[in-house]
Amino acid sequence: xxxxxxxxxxxxxxxxxxxxxxxxxxxxxxxxxxxxxxxxxxxxxxxxxxxxxxxxxxxxxxxxxxxxxxxxxxxxxxxxxxxxxxxxxxxxxxxxxxxxxxxxxxxxxxxxxxxxxxxxxxxxxxxxxxxxxxxxxxxxxxxxxxxxxxxxxxxxxxxxxxxxxxxxxxxxxxxxxxxxxxxxxxxxxxxxxxxxxxxxxxxxxxxxxxxxxxxxxxxxxxxxxxxxxxxxxxxxxxxxxxxxxxxxxxxxxxxxxxxxxxxxxxxxxxxxxxxxxxxxxxxxxxxxxxxxxxxxxxxxxxxxxxxxxxxxxxxxxxxxxxxxxxxxxxxxxxxxxxxxxxxxxxxxxxxxxxxxxxxx
Numbered sequence: 001x002x003x004x005x006x007x008x009x010x011x012x013x014x015x016x017x018x019x020x021x022x023x024x025x026x027x028x029x030x031x032x033x034x035x036x037x038x039x040x041x042x043x044x045x046x047x048x049x050x051x052x053x054x055x056x057x058x059x060x061x062x063x064x065x066x067x068x069x070x071x072x073x074x075x076x077x078x079x080x081x082x083x084x085x086x087x088x089x090x091x092x093x094x095x096x097x098x099x100x101x102x103x104x105x106x107x108x109x110x111x112x113x114x115x116x117x118x119x120x121x122x123x124x125x126x127x128x129x130x131x132x133x134x135x136x137x138x139x140x141x142x143x144x145x146x147x148x149x150x151x152x153x154x155x156x157x158x159x160x161x162x163x164x165x166x167x168x169x170x171x172x173x174x175x176x177x178x179x180x181x182x183x184x185x186x187x188x189x190x191x192x193x194x195x196x197x198x199x200x201x202x203x204x205x206x207x208x209x210x211x212x213x214x215x216x217x218x219x220x221x222x223x224x225x226x227x228x229x230x231x232x233x234x235x236x237x238x239x240x241x242x243x244x245x246x247x248x249x250x251x252x253x254x255x256x257x258x259x260x261x262x263x264x265x266x267x268x269x270x271x272x273x274x275x276x277x278x279x280x281x282x283x284x285x286x287x288x289x290x291x292x293x294x295x296x297x298x299x300x301x302x303x304x305x306x307x308x309x310x311x312x313x314x315x316x317x318x319x320x321x322x323x324x325x326x327x328x329x330x331x332x333x334x335x336x337x338x339x340x341x342x343x344x345x346x347x348x349x350x351x352x353x354x355x356x357x358x359x360x
Contacts, residue, residue, distance in 0.1 A: 010326060011075045013037040013058075015092065016082025018045035021106060021135070021314055025081060028315050030055060034322075037075070040082060062091040072099045077325055079318060080105035085112045085132070093130060097122055102129040102325050106314055108137025110185055110192065113222035120334040127332040131340050134321040135314030136164075136287070138219045139337045139346055141235070142227055144291035144303045144355065145220065146343035149228035151357050152301045155293035158228065160220050161213060161236035163206035163288040164310050183251070185217035187225055187233040198247035204236055207288035207304040211238040214247060223336045230293065285309045286351065292360075300360045308351025316349045 014029070016022040017038035029036050030053040040046045043059035050057035060071050072078060072095045082088045085107035093116065096103040105112070116130045123130045133142070141160045149155060184195040198214040205211075218235035225233060239247065287310055291303040307313050317337070324341055337345055347355050 011037065012077040012322065012326070013039050013072070013075050013079070015039045015078055015080045016088070018042055018049060019081055019083070021311060022081030023049060024311065024315050025079070025318055026053060026055070029319060029322075032319070034319075036079070039071070062088055065091065065094065068092070068095045069098045072096060072101055075099070075101050077102040077104065077322060079134075079322060081318075083107065085109050089132065090115055093119060096130070097126050097128055100126050100128055103131070104134045104318065104321055104325075105132045106135035106137065106318055107132050108135075108219040110217060110219055110222045113219055113226075114192070116334045117222070117226060124331065124333040129325060129330055129332060129335060129340070131321060131335040131337065133219055133223060134318045134337055136310035136317070137314075138223050139313065139317045139349075140287070140289040140305065140307050141218070141220045141291065142223055142336050142338040143343045143346040144289055144305065145224040145228050145230075146338035147355055147357060148291050148293035148301055148303050149230065150343065151303075152293045152295055152299065154295045155228070155230050155301075156296050157232040157294040158224055158230040159234050159236060159292045160218075160224060161204060161206060161290050162310075163208055163211070163238050163290075164285070183217070184215055185221045186215060187221050187231065190225065190231040192221055196248065196251045198239070198244050200234060200236075201239075201244055202236070204238070204290060205304075206238065206290040207306055212241065212244065213237060214239045214244050226334075227336045227338050236290075287313070289346075301357055302360050303355060303357045305346060305355040306353040307346060308349065312351060313346075313349055316351075317345070320345065320349060 014022055014026050014036045017026045018040040026038055037056045037058060038046055038050045039058040041061050046059050047057040062068055078096055078101055080088055080092050085105055086109055089105055089112045093103050112132050116132050119130060184197045184199045185192055186195055200215045202213060203210050204213040213236040215234050216237050220235050221233055287307045289305050289307055294300045346352055
């Protein structure tokens with residue numbers, strides 16, 4: 001029997017509201033006068049936050065598909081903030097498709113983006129928007145990719161990257177551990193391929209001076225192709241020589257990192273020791289985002305933009321997409337942030353400067 005109460009037409013939910021980023025988004029939503037239902041697995045922490053913010057709370061897991069669908073029923077939208085998204089995205093997307101609720105999340109996980117794309121036809125037929133990656137992963141880089149495609153329509157190669165010093169939340173750190181076990185990822189000839197960690201190293205000026213940088217398996221390896229159609233994509237972050245050497249040594253122990261008991265041990269340590277950055281620290285640390293598009297003739301265009309700290313951008317970016325879907329009626333399907341809201345989305349967020357493109 002369905003015990004979930006009927007919902008109002010504009011009812012929406014933040015799942016994982018008791019996590020580091022989910023709580024930040026919930027607090028900002030409440031400050032704006034929005035009324036999301038706060039949900040998560042841990043009843044005590046979800047209800048405590050909901051009491052503080054004057055919002056409704058629900059506690060449920062994702063293991064029972066029918067029970068999950070009943071909890072989603074009547075909501076027009078779910079913003080999933082519960083990572084690692086390798087465990088939460090697929091069941092929540094299924095529930096949203098079943099109940100015709102839009103699905104958003106703040107993942108940067110390539111596999112989640114690819115899974116969402118595989119559901120495009122179902123989402124289109126259901127009139128549901130699936131748009132993972134509505135935080136720092138991947139709004140700024142996705143918008144840079146879209147802007148570079150417009151500036152160099154025949155681009156064949158795209159490099160993206162960012163310089164951020166904000167530190168990890170527990171959820172992001174756990175996702176990174178999973179990513180290490182899966183190796184590096186780049187796109188070649190339109191296909192995602194596995195490469196060694198720190199596969200490519202080059203000097204890049206992200207906007208704060210030239211630095212050594214290495215490839216990472218970031219979400220844009222998936223999303224930038226769906227946004228631009230550019231067939232060859234790499235994503236870079238700055239790395240000291242020591243960091244790059246450590247990443248390359250990790251290639252030798254990748255099989256060990258993939259073992260379930262090792263993952264469990266490392267994630268348990270993260271849960272005990274990793275805390276997200278404070279509001280003061282976030283305010284002091286902007287992010288520099290960079291992109292470079294090249295065509296077959298060797299013509300090159302470079303884009304740069306300075307944005308707010310990654311966590312701060314995730315708060316405002318996620319809520320910008322929520323508010324857009326509350327006001328607009330886009331055709332159902334799977335979207336990237338730039339496909340859904342345009343390449344200028346990042347420039348409309350607090351803390352962002354102009355997006356500048358130059359020919360080099």
